[in-house]
Amino acid sequence: xxxxxxxxxxxxxxxxxxxxxxxxxxxxxxxxxxxxxxxxxxxxxxxxxxxxxxxxxxxxxxxxxxxxxxxxxxxxxxxxxxxxxxxxxxxxxxxxxxxxxxxxxxxxxxxxxxxxxxxxxxxxxxxxxxxxxxxxxxxxxxxxxxxxxxxxxxxxxxxxxxxxxxxxxxxxxxxxxxxxxxxxxxxxxxxxxxxxxxxxxxxxxxxxxxxxxxxxxxxxxxxxxxxxxxxxxxxxxxxxxxxxxxxxxxxxxxxxxxxxxxxxxxxxxxxxxxxxxxxxxxxxxxxxxxxxxxxxxxxxxxxxxxxxxxxxxxxxxxxxxxxxxxxxxxxxxxxxxxxxxxxxxxxxxxxxxxxxxxxxxxxxx
Amino acid sequence: xxxxxxxxxxxxxxxxxxxxxxxxxxxxxxxxxxxxxxxxxxxxxxxxxxxxxxxxxxxxxxxxxxxxxxxxxxxxxxxxxxxxxxxxxxxxxxxxxxxxxxxxxxxxxxxxxxxxxxxxxxxxxxxxxxxxxxxxxxxxxxxxxxxxxxxxxxxxxxxxxxxxxxxxxxxxxxxxxxxxxxxxxxxxxxxxxxxxxxxxxxxxxxxxxxxxxxxxxxxxxxxxxxxxxxxxxxxxxxxxxxxxxxxxxxxxxxxxxxxxxxxxxxxxxxxx
Numbered sequence: 351x352x353x354x355x356x357x358x359x360x361x362x363x364x365x366x367x368x369x370x371x372x373x374x375x376x377x378x379x380x381x382x383x384x385x386x387x388x389x390x391x392x393x394x395x396x397x398x399x400x401x402x403x404x405x406x407x408x409x410x411x412x413x414x415x416x417x418x419x420x421x422x423x424x425x426x427x428x429x430x431x432x433x434x435x436x437x438x439x440x441x442x443x444x445x446x447x448x449x450x451x452x453x454x455x456x457x458x459x460x461x462x463x464x465x466x467x468x469x470x471x472x473x474x475x476x477x478x479x480x481x482x483x484x485x486x487x488x489x490x491x492x493x494x495x496x497x498x499x500x501x502x503x504x505x506x507x508x509x510x511x512x513x514x515x516x517x518x519x520x521x522x523x524x525x526x527x528x529x530x531x532x533x534x535x536x537x538x539x540x541x542x543x544x545x546x547x548x549x550x551x552x553x554x555x556x557x558x559x560x561x562x563x564x565x566x567x568x569x570x571x572x573x574x575x576x577x578x579x580x581x582x583x584x585x586x587x588x589x590x591x592x593x594x595x596x597x598x599x600x601x602x603x604x605x606x607x608x609x610x611x612x613x614x615x616x617x618x619x620x621x622x623x624x625x626x627x628x629x630x631x632x633x634x635x636x637x638x639x640x641x642x643x644x645x646x647x648x649x650x651x652x653x654x655x656x657x658x659x660x661x662x663x664x665x666x667x668x669x670x671x672x673x674x675x676x677x678x679x680x681x682x683x684x685x686x687x688x689x690x691x692x693x694x695x696x697x698x699x700x701x702x703x704x705x706x707x708x709x710x711x712x713x714x715x
Numbered sequence: 716x717x718x719x720x721x722x723x724x725x726x727x728x729x730x731x732x733x734x735x736x737x738x739x740x741x742x743x744x745x746x747x748x749x750x751x752x753x754x755x756x757x758x759x760x761x762x763x764x765x766x767x768x769x770x771x772x773x774x775x776x777x778x779x780x781x782x783x784x785x786x787x788x789x790x791x792x793x794x795x796x797x798x799x800x801x802x803x804x805x806x807x808x809x810x811x812x813x814x815x816x817x818x819x820x821x822x823x824x825x826x827x828x829x830x831x832x833x834x835x836x837x838x839x840x841x842x843x844x845x846x847x848x849x850x851x852x853x854x855x856x857x858x859x860x861x862x863x864x865x866x867x868x869x870x871x872x873x874x875x876x877x878x879x880x881x882x883x884x885x886x887x888x889x890x891x892x893x894x895x896x897x898x899x900x901x902x903x904x905x906x907x908x909x910x911x912x913x914x915x916x917x918x919x920x921x922x923x924x925x926x927x928x929x930x931x932x933x934x935x936x937x938x939x940x941x942x943x944x945x946x947x948x949x950x951x952x953x954x955x956x957x958x959x960x961x962x963x964x965x966x967x968x969x970x971x972x973x974x975x976x977x978x979x980x981x982x983x984x985x986x987x
Contacts, residue, residue, distance in 0.1 A: 402881055423887045435878035439900045452887030
């Protein structure tokens with residue numbers, strides 16, 4: 351197990367800065383997921399840990415030792431690639447054994463370890479086959495086996511499930527979680543799939559444009575996003591947003607939106623008045639929007655009306671897509687609900703379920 | 716049904732035009748001398764004998780010509796394979812200033828007709844003291860084959876996912892070992908293709924061998940054929956078996972590596 355630290359690490363390719371002076375500590379034995387959209391720098395972070403890229407500035411430390419210029423093979427880490435990167439001309443056995451052979455491990459030890467790993471990954475029946483003769487899932491298990499067999503200090507996964515179909519992705523995800531518990535190595539996992547991140551991670555690092563936006567446990571990231579980017583990136587369907595102005599009406603502060611005007615107490619006003627221009631973005635998760643009879647209009651909630659025109663039945667939950675005035679709205683209702691379409695319906699959301707962001711900076715208030 | 720029939724007929728016409736000259740040369744090489752100048756000629760030989768081959772090897776230094784041609788062709792093939800593989804790897808994998816320009820220059824060199832190179836190459840070889848030497852001819856040949864070979868190898872190397880090389884680095888390979896241990900085994904079909912292309916081109920190359928080689932003991936088969944025959948008369952009795960001897964190695968190489976060549980053409984499914 352390894353403790354990995356980024357200390358003001360920057361990475362540029364020519365004039366293009368990909369990572370901007372970021373610091374991060376990955377604790378020994380944890381499964382940390384780097385989550386973000388394409389081009390956000392998450393793979394570059396992983397490749398710098400691997401030694402496949404050298405930081406332009408700052409230090410990367412593994413167990414306290416600066417490894418900026420240490421070669422990948424000397425870092426005692428293993429990597430699983432998105433496209434498996436299995437040697438096509440070698441059998442599964444040879445693929446698994448290759449790294450150990452390169453390190454001069456005794457033949458009997460190699461054989462024992464290959465069979466152990468193959469058995470634990472349920473690929474022992476395919477040891478004599480070549481990668482082209484395996485399914486996508488089997489290839490991915492061989493790729494994981496190749497990483498595991500060396501018993502490295504840390505495992506790096508670069509979008510390992512992207513090439514698998516939806517069902518296999520869920521199975522392999524579970525497999526990776528089980529392996530992480532079994533082998534107890536520090537694991538850094540890169541993905542743009544928030545479901546993978548939420549289900550696998552001890553902690554998630556959300557990245558955007560070369561910057562770390564937020565680091566936290568999955569529930570923290572989902573429940574208290576630091577900014578509008580994290581709020582929008584984590585959670586599917588995306589959070590609903592309502593632009594409101596903080597105004598005084600009848601001697602009391604109000605949040606004013608074309609659809610509603612809600613009085614707020616002094617404490618909340620105090621918190622929100624930090625927003626430049628007193629312009630605020632309210633965020634509400636689809637599951638926190640309450641329809642019709644569930645509406646609890648009052649001092650602790652916001653009420654508005656919306657007309658829905660699309661129903662998405664996903665099985666356990668149904669999503670309704672529509673508009674509240676000019677604002678697009680998505681609401682989650684229980685499976686089987688059949689609300690009337692294209693008819694204005696009352697909606698409400700409790701203050702406790704609202705997220706408040708400064709519109710200008712996008713930061714959480 | 717009609718489409719298949721038309722397709723077969725088309726193929727037959729193409730095959731006839733490709734294979735008839737080959738048949739005619741082989742057929743004439745095994746006919747009696749008296750039959751050679753018969754008019755109209757018969758499609759099938761009336762008698763079969765191999766006396767012409769015996770005569771050929773008895774009165775002409777065929778062994779010398781063949782060994783010269785083999786020496787030149789194999790040297791050019793070996794040099795082309797080594798240089799093209801390394802050059803192709805550099806063009807496919809390494810980033811360096813002028814990479815695209817180097818690639819384009821290599822490609823554009825193919826646009827110059829060989830005949831235009833004869834005079835400057837002769838002067839260069841004379842200056843280097845390589846005129847009338849096999850080394851000079853090999854240099855001239857690889858000047859043509861290396862650019863093409865490099866482009867072919869670049870294409871083959873680009874089909875090998877780069878992640879394989881990165882995986883090899885994690886598995887403990889040194890930087891120099893990665894291309895050798897990981898890439899090389901996967902581009903063998905490409906190497907065979909480049910080798911075949913070079914060997915066949917070098918074996919049959921005529922213009923350079925005629926102009927750069929002067930003395931009889933240096934001659935390769937194509938120029939020997941031109942020099943020995945056709946000035947004042949055409950001696951079919953010797954020309955046809957000589958042509959068969961000349962064709963044989965190229966046909967042999969093609970048939971031996973045909974499967975590899977087909978595989979290399981169909982290659983591209985290296986992932987996984």
